Amino acid sequence: MTKNLQTEERSVRIINTPSDEVRKSFFYVQETGYIKLGDSKATQRENLNSFLIVFVLGGTGSLEYDGRHYNLREGQAFFIDCSKKHSYRSSKDNPWEILWVHFNGATSKEYFNVFYQKSAAVFVPENSFSMENILRNIIELNDAATANCAIRSSLLIVSLLTDILESTCISKEAVPETAKAVKRYLNSNFTDKITLEQLSAQFFMSKYHLEREFKKCCGITIFEYINTKRITLAKRLLRFTDKTIDEISAACGFSDQSYFNRQFKKAEGMTGTAFRKMWRN
CATH class of the missing domain: 2.60.120.280 (Regulatory protein AraC)
Structure with missing residues (x-):
């Protein structure tokens, strides 16, 4: 004082x-x-x-x-x-x-x-x-x-x-158990092909309610969450393996290399190849 x-x-x-x-x-x-x-x-x-x-x-x-x-x-x-x-x-x-x-x-x-x-x-x-x-x-x-x-x-x-x-700004509401369960499922299966229809049926919840509850829990949409998990895995593979970009794209669950390249550059501001070179150097 x-x-x-x-x-x-x-x-x-x-x-x-x-x-x-x-x-x-x-x-x-x-x-x-x-x-x-x-x-x-x-x-x-x-x-x-x-x-x-x-x-x-x-x-x-x-x-x-x-x-x-x-x-x-x-x-x-x-x-x-x-x-x-x-x-x-x-x-x-x-x-x-x-x-x-x-x-x-x-x-x-x-x-x-x-x-x-x-x-x-x-x-x-x-x-x-x-x-x-x-x-x-x-x-x-x-x-x-x-x-x-x-x-x-x-x-x-x-x-x-x-x-x-x-x-x-941080919700003090208890996170619904369903949202927690969805997050756990995505953490284990984010490299698979996942649709809202599939999740809706699996967790017995409408697509709208599912999206709303998940965003309340995590602050981002389901597909933003999946994409973040995939990009994070791609960064690990680029740094610590010699897999090709095409192999990494497939391993992370992206439909094709072109889509992977667009999403990676959007997230990191550079291509996967540039990211690998920068971190390995």
């Missing part, structure tokens, strides 16, 4: 100006801090090249973002893309006490897109202690501004984003 956070001061705000190297290489902190608000004045912004995570330690407040209104209370958080019009304010009668970080860099946009496709801007962290601890560590680290500050800050931001995605 920083010296400022141990005192009775109302707030601490740390503003950073990262180097070009840091901007190109890492997630980086633009601004971070702690505040216990004493009024209900709104913060309104748009077109700000930044991403903002706020965790509410106490009090109540509200957020307007992407055409929606949210009320926030202790233990909740929000994650927004500040390029969009937004505003937030503390309540007058029960002021906010919050931790926050403005950050950018690396794949910030991609992380946010994954989050916002699955969640509303406001969420309840699965582990509120972890979120609070990471944010306090970010503040302490950037307050001290040591030589390794940029690298450690990037690591902490990744940890924070990982916690958020685990809280909001």
Whole structure:
């Protein structure tokens, strides 16, 4: 905990100006801090090249973002893309006490897109202690501004984003036994010719329901899963055997070498021959 956070001061705000190297290489902190608000004045912004995570330690407040209104209370958080019009304010009668970080860099946009496709801007962290601890560590680290500050800050931001995605984007529902059984079957038989009709009959489930339950379990479709298993086996055979491309194609369950070549290049960005040469060299 920083010296400022141990005192009775109302707030601490740390503003950073990262180097070009840091901007190109890492997630980086633009601004971070702690505040216990004493009024209900709104913060309104748009077109700000930044991403903002706020965790509410106490009090109540509200957020307007992407055409929606949210009320926030202790233990909740929000994650927004500040390029969009937004505003937030503390309540007058029960002021906010919050931790926050403005950050950018690396794949910030991609992380946010994954989050916002699955969640509303406001969420309840699965582990509120972890979120609070990471944010306090970010503040302490950037307050001290040591030589390794940029690298450690990037690591902490990744940890924070990982916690958020685990809280909001990973289904907590129990995986249906049928989906588990289908996955086990595919793991043992992915090199065979497999059709949805066959699986539907074998597991006594409609094709639509089968696809939906499997994707819920694995995050990808049945045929994406089969293709991934086949490509993984092909990579092993290319690296550790002298089988021809045609032999590998057949061994992995592809209908012909041409189709194998297309799927392999789509997955790896190069031909099987190029992959073999690169890894053997």
